[in-house]
Amino acid sequence: MKSEPFEPFPSKFPMHLLARSPASLIFRRSSSSSISSNSSAVCNYVIAQLDRFLSSPHCPTRDCLSRSHALIITSGNSANPFFSAKLIYLYASSNSPFSSIEIFRGTPNKDAFLWNSIIKSHFSNGLYSRSLELFSEMRSADCLPNHFTLPMVASACGEAGWPNFGMCVHGLASKCGLLGCSSAVGSSLVYMYSKSGEIGDACKIFDEMPDRDVVAWTAVLVGCLQNGEEEKGLEFLCEMLSCDVRPNSRTMEGAFQACGNMGALLEGSCLHGLMVKNGAGSSPVVQSSVLSMYTKCECPDEAYRSFCEVVDKNIFTWTSVIGVHARVGKMRECISLFHQMQDAEFYPDRIVISCMLLGFGNSMNVLEGKTFHGLVLRRRYLFDQMVDNALLSMYCKFRQLDIANKLFDRGNKLDKERWNIMVLGYGKIGLEENCIKLFKEMHYLGIEADSNSLVSVISSSSRMRENSIGRQFHCYAIKCLMDSDVSVANSLIDFYGSCGDLSMAHSIFSKAMRDVVSWNTLMSAYAHNKRYVDAISLFNRMRLKGISPNSATLVTVLSACSNLASLEDGERIHQFITENQFKLNVSLATALIDMYAKCGKLEKSRQIFDSMNKRDVISWNVMISCYGMHGDAKSAIDVFQLMENSNRRPNNLTFLGLLSACAHSGLVKEGKYLFDRMESYSIKPDLKHYACMVDLLGKSGDLKGAEELVLSMPMSPDGGIWGALLSACRIHGEIDIGVRVAKHAIESDPGNDGYYVLLSNMCTSIGRWEEAEMVRRTMKGRIEERRAGWSAI
Template identity: 35%
Template sequence: MTQYMPLFRSCTSLRTLSQLHAHLLVSGLHRHPQASTKLIESYSHLGSLHSSSLLFHSFPNPDPFMFGVLIKCSTWSRHYHRSISLYHHMIRHDIPTTRFIFPSVLRACSGCGEMRVGREVHGRVVKCGFDGDNVVETALVGLYGEMGWLDEAMRVFGEMSVRDTVSWSSVVLSCVENGEVSRGLGMFREMVMMGGVVPDSVTMLGVCEGCGKLGWWRGARAAHGFVVRREIRKDEGLDSSLITMYGKCGDLQSAERVFRSASCWHTASWTAMISGYNQGGCFVEARGVFVRMLECGVEPNSVTLMCVLMSCVGLGLIRDGKSVHGYVIRKAVDPELEFLGSALLELYAETGGVRYCQEILNTIGLRNVVPWNTVISVYCQKGLLKEALLVFVRMQSQGLMPDAFGMSSALAACGKMGSLELGHQIHGHVVKRGCLDEFVLNSLIDMYSKCGFVDSGYVIFDTMKTPGIITWNSMISGFSRCGNSVMAINLFDQIYMNRLEIDEVTILSVIQACSELGYLEKGKWVHHKLITYGIWKDLFVDTALTDMYAKCGDLQSAQGVFDMMIERSVVSWSVMIAAYGVHGKIHAAISLFSQMLEAGIEPNEVTFMNILSACSHAGAVEEGRIYFRSMKDFGIEPNAEHFACIVDLLSRAGDLKGAYDIIKSIQFSVDASIWGALLNGCRIHQRMDMIKSIQKDLLDIKTDDSGYYTLFSNIYAEGGNWEEFGNVRLMMKDIGLRKVPGYSAIEIDKRVYRFGAGDTPLPQMEEIYRFLENFQCLTHGLGVRSNFIC
């Protein structure tokens, strides 16, 4: 039998192996256990596990060694359940288990996630006395590490009497993959310090992955230097890991150098380079690497194509994405689109290919909810809100129940659309299914806030035992957005008093609340705290601070924050222009607008809105006309707000005819804000004749803005036309509108209280009324007229 062993090694195809098998049959050696075992192993190595199984089952009584070979071959071929089934067959029939069998069975358990079976195998390892075997113990470390039982993996590793390179590599990789990156790198340092065990390429795979996850550039350089100094043999896996590591650390030049110095460019190396460029936002370079890869004749795999599709999404190249899709179909890379389906859906959804999304969903959408979630999420991000909700409804009609991610995306779409009814239905679905994780609850709070029902969001918030910072931010932002800035600040105070985590979003929300209230002292305190927390020199925070100081009347501080900004966006410039405009400094606003243009920043719609508003406040008619006409030079079409602003400017200046001519030139439907600006100008200049001439236009307006009707009715009241006054108020009543009551806010002991007419929210209300009564009596005694009504 010995003379046939070299022949087995020379068999490089199933054909030659079949010829050898036939020769053994003729010679009668096929029944020899060693020959049969070798045939089983060879068939498996050449990709024919089925032939290996047939040969194995042709034996009436296979020995433990044959069982071990078939179990190992099944595990190599990723037929994990078959490996476990063979192992159970051995146990049931009392076939002796050798230490050779356990590593393959343990690997099969981790491969198919059978932790219960893995624990049973561990028990049998101990029972059979193999728990001192180095190879078996290393397999146990791998099992527990891959299944997320890191503490158990560390316990097994700590009890090992002999630790070789494989076991150290396994524990380093287990720590890194379970999120304990620093612990894993610490184990690597301990391995090196101990000496006697030489790290190999597998060890360095874990180290490179750890440095990449941390984005630790110095550690990445040290790891690469260690590979070079120790002359660790670089294979395909290590080359691609070094490239990936540098890509995650943002050092694309080093990644490119490693790529160019690779002894052989494999698919993994090309893929790592494409992925690195994608992570750095260099989508053009990533696409170029893929083109070079094809020119070199290297076949891409499904991971490569996934990265290329990401590049197409980043560049918005739907034609290139379609070419990749065609390649996938021609080469049958992923026939069922199990791996690439979500990437293709993201491509078509991002680039507006709604029809293609529907076709892919029809192909893969019946298996799981992931592709549906992808489409709903991308549609929501792209503003295709109606389409997102239609997909959400269609998914359920197909018999698929949405998960937390799908429901959160649908709730986000409801919030943006203001669709409270559908949001209520999804809320009911969430409660019914018990899907009450923090992610979904945050989406519910946000949805209710955006729909104007922030109190409903607060009810959800109040039921949460330990809300995270995202939940607090959602609630603070919701109150601030709905105008209840007092409650937003009170929630922020609770976060601070309870010493919870505070981030940039928290700061931005509370600064916005201070802006709405004009709460300067609190804004200054928040400014101080954000410096303490290290949230400093952030573009968004600095812009919000500039806006807050300006709205609170502290123009000097607003200017100081603006001047100290290292980077300025168009929003930053717009906010400062608005600040000058509100404070009546038209020349400073115009000068700043010119500086913005000189800095190469193009104005947007908001910038022009702010400069027109500044002109309106200052009565700078000619300047306002110039800026309004110049909007088209920057490719900006005036919207309703711009028209309302220029009409207001002309109306206040007395040019009512010019304002009316502009209204008549508007191509779209004129809303109440534009007519209201003209109406206010007529009131200021006592032009009742003009109001009568345009009365039909004014009464045809359909709006839910009570301010418009209030202004209209007040004009009739001032002119003594009580009949028309009553008609307008009756019209408001018929359409369900009422005048929005004003309110006042007062700060007492660093706390802001808000109250309106008829409210009795303050515990000091009786004392306030007594003071007003005494004050009124005092003014009467001094002969001073008082307007207080007690």
């Protein structure tokens, strides 16, 4: 049966009787006949009311508390520590710690119990510094703390950021022998050291605790989480479960948060299963933590299932489930959830709207994004700076710069996020000059750039081959102390790698904080500059450091093995992939196909190709090129037919590989068929396709057909085409055609001396001495016109 809130006096209580009664009679029962029956009734009533005051678990209203306080004073119990402690607690609960301190000051003979009460009153109201000052007063009064005092004081040190004071409290706890007698003391010290960033000391305290309850385990787990040691926190959780300690909701919340921060979906799913098994899934805190974990791991299906299990849904849970679907591009589900949220009478706030807009931008749903923009305007949803910036980002990703520029011009000119979004947008679209120009204007106006903008302009400099500008941005990064940022450092490594300055790239790599992308970037730089041995050595060093490579790492190092034709290294990396159970995705399988083919293991390449469940156009092209490389044009054509049968559309590289294979094998008929077939796929031949066809016709002796093909080209032939045709004429002894072709070649490229030599030799071979001499004079005159070189040595 529910007890009634404490009410010290009824509204019609005869207060005049209490006023007449001596204070000394209130708590003394007497059989003297001199005490009237009225006084006895009053005495019994007051005793009952004071008993109810001490035993009532409810916090009374401020008026009731004031009347109770008056009753305690008039009854002569203001010096009683039990009543004082109760009043201190109630005033603190009603957010009046200053009233609590007045009661405390007025109470004589203060013991540890009363000191604990006043310290707790300030601690519970967030006045941590004041509670520590009161603890200092307690020590000055020569009152020893107990196992109730120190947990509050240690926690207050952590909250107030007083680590030195906390260390003194730790020493006092050891001196008083309180560490071993109470797990609460040890848990609070673990919490204090964790809050101070000293997770090592927190773990030492935890290891020394003889009795570890769930509070202690939770304190060390959450402490690891607060200090970025999520993996260590999960190790403590496993140890906790092996000790048969049942986790509480706070423990599970911390564990799910650790899994989410690490992106550890497998561990989080196992923890979710354990929670369901133990029947701990009904807690709203745990349900929200599970949802948050799945959203951070970007697992929308599991996130939606967890969302459905949440009983008390709020705007935060709706935002979480909508956000994860938006990030992975599931906009159909995202729109459905958005409408469901409104049906549940939750008004979308700016965060939900921003998530939706960013989702449309990431998924490149232009029509749907514009439609949602119109919906936001029509329904007059909250349209603040965050929503405006999300719109700007969406239109930049849509490459609709006319709208993006209008949004940018009408907004707050000094908002740094808008400038950074535009710089990033120009960089991603490929407008490198605009990107750099806007960044410089931003710098001139004194607007702070973020790491994304700096990465964008460094990458733009790299793509434009503007080495001096890229070095300027490097200096800017050092000046603004942004060179230690991992993403900025990675972009600088890539920039110097593309410039060929590998010593600078390695220097930045050695000094910066590194992630797996850093290793991949330097490895790619080595491969790009044909230092394949260094790329493989860097991969071996990466493994020795205990850093787990990803698929991009493996693709890069396999490419290095391919270019070196190092079968031993390639097989070792393939074994590493198998042993570590890497998922053989399309890019990784394609890299293995290429590596084995270039190392002479064509059968192994085909075996991997046939085992692929999914193939993209690059996979097909690589397999076709592998057969062409080995002179097996028929097998290359067979693979092409399989490609057509699988409804995979070929591209220009597909036909280049096929024509090259036919040229190597001398399959003229098949080559002509494939060349004509390009038109059916709306692919226009480029110079490389024509070069293959000229080479094919020239090797087969059809020099007239090759000449006609060259003269009918829609673009000017380059040196490769003329050279291939001239060589074929010389090999087959077709001097007349060769002379004509050489004259065409010289007209197209007068600076190529090789054409003059070939023409002179062919004229000499058929007895045209005068013509040959004239060609030599022309070539000699050109050489004399050149500026002579000189040396300072």
